[in-house]
Amino acid sequence: MARAKWINQAAAIPYRVVGPGHVEVLVVTSRSGKWTVPKGSLKPHMTPEEMAALEALEEAGVLGQVEAAVGQFTYEKGGREQVVRVFPLRVERQLDRWQEEEVRLRAWVPIAEAHRFVVRRAVQQLVIRLRHRLLSSSHRVARPKLRLVG
Numbered sequence: 001m002a003r004a005k006w007i008n009q010a011a012a013i014p015y016r017v018v019g020p021g022h023v024e025v026l027v028v029t030s031r032s033g034k035w036t037v038p039k040g041s042l043k044p045h046m047t048p049e050e051m052a053a054l055e056a057l058e059e060a061g062v063l064g065q066v067e068a069a070v071g072q073f074t075y076e077k078g079g080r081e082q083v084v085r086v087f088p089l090r091v092e093r094q095l096d097r098w099q100e101e102e103v104r105l106r107a108w109v110p111i112a113e114a115h116r117f118v119v120r121r122a123v124q125q126l127v128i129r130l131r132h133r134l135l136s137s138s139h140r141v142a143r144p145k146l147r148l149v150g
Helices: 048-060 111-117 121-135
Strands: 009-019 022-029 039-041 062-066 071-077 080-094 106-110
Touching (some): 009 048, 009 062, 009 121, 022 048, 022 111, 022 121, 039 048, 048 062, 048 080, 080 121, 106 111
Parallel strands (some): 009 080
Antiparallel strands (some): 009 022, 009 039, 022 106, 062 080, 071 080
């Protein structure tokens, strides 16, 4: 039997509905300048959902509702495997100033194009999975049903 992996990081895929059939995802630059989504290590007193929301606030300057996880991915950092749980975050407010604005850029991109911006393949797949979820009639954002452009 495979051993369960310990979740030690959380990430958010911030998104907004900008009109009928139009959804955008907010991407940010990593400290190395590559496009990604907000992500960080869990703190002992926080749930992965709370951590995803905090990272979205600190790294992208957005507040919103965290939704059910869209998946997870693993990568190696400092010789240790990092397991990252990823949550969509429906943006309700975007701040003009935020904690990491001096070290990160942010950009809204159409959800159909967002997977082309992020470098890590696993994150690309989760963005695509989120797009499919939003197209699903069973998801609350999809009422009325979204027609995504792109």
